[in-house]
Amino acid sequence: MNTNPRQLLLLKEVHARQSTTVEQLADTLGVTLQTVRRDVQRLADEGLLARFHGGVRVPGSTVENIAHTQRETLNAAEKTRIARHVANQIPDHCSLILNIGTTTEAVARALLRHKGLRIITNNLNIATTLSSNPDCEVIVAGGVVRPRDRGIVGETAVDFMRQFKVDIAVIGISGIEADGSLRDFDYREVKVAQTVIAQSRQVWLAADHSKFNRPAMVQLATLAQIDRLFTDAPPPEPFPALLHDAGVVCDIAPV
Helix, strand or coil: CCCCHHHHHHHHHHHHHCEEEHHHHHHHHCCCHHHHHHHHHHHHHCCCCEEECCEEECCCCCCCCCCHHHHHHCCHHHHHHHHHHHHHHCCCCCEEEECCCHHHHHHHHHCCCCCCEEEEECEHHHHHHHCCCCCEEEEECCCEECCCCCEEECHHHHHHHCCCCEEEEEECCCEECCCCEEEECCHHHHHHHHHHHHCEEEEEEECCHHHECCCCCEEEEEHHHCCEEEECCCCCCCHHHHHHHHCCEEEECCC
16 A cells, blocks of 8 residues: 555554544644545555544554554654664664564664674564675574564574574564553564563664554563663653653654
8 A cells, every 4th residue: 555645644643642533633634524534444444544433543453463564654754763763872893683573674774884783683674674784794583484574483583592692682562551561463473572682681672652552462571671762752651650660761763
C-alpha cells in the first residue's frame, strides 16, 4: 500500500489518541468527513486501523503485528530521528547487537559512516545495509528466516547469540504496556531478544511514541532490564514514573 501524507498524519493522530471519532479527525486534518471515511476504510482494509461504530482506534490484536512494509511507512520520520540520535551516542570501535525491527533498521542506516564497529544481527535487512560499510564487520546469526521481514529466529539463533558479550544492544519492541513490560508477537523472536539482552553490557531500547500502551502477546523483558530508552516524544503517563523507578535514562530525539 502507498500511504499518502494525509493518511500518515491520520494514522499518527489515531495512535496518539488510541481512539477517536471521524468528526475529530476531519477537524484536525482540515478535510471533509467523506475524505476521512474513505481514508479510514482504506487503512482499516490494510489492517492499520480498526473501525467501530462512530469512530476508529489502533488495531487491538495482541497476536499479530502489522506487516513490515506498513511498519516501515508508519512514523518513518520519527524513527529516522530516533535512529540518528542513537547513532550519535554509539562510539566508533565498539561491539553491537541490532535485532529485528524497522527502528533498528533505521539505526543501521544511521551507522553507515561509523568506523571499526563489530555488529552482530539476526536481521538480514540490517546485514545488507551495514555490509556496504567497509569499516564495519557484520556477523549474521543462523536460524530460520521469516519471509515477511527477513528476521532470523529460532533456537539456532538463540545458541548463536550466547557466544558473544557485546558493549551495546540496540533493540526494538512492538509494545510497552502500563505495567512496565516490553512485549512482542512472535515467541521465537522474543527468545532471541531475551538472549541478546543477557549478552549485552548496555541495553538500549529504540521505540517511537506509538509503542506506549500498545498490547502484544509475549513478554520480552521489563523496563528494569533496559539502560536507555530512545524515543521521539515525552512518554505518556504512567511511564515517566515507571522509567524513573526502573533507573532507565529516557533520551528524546531532537527535532
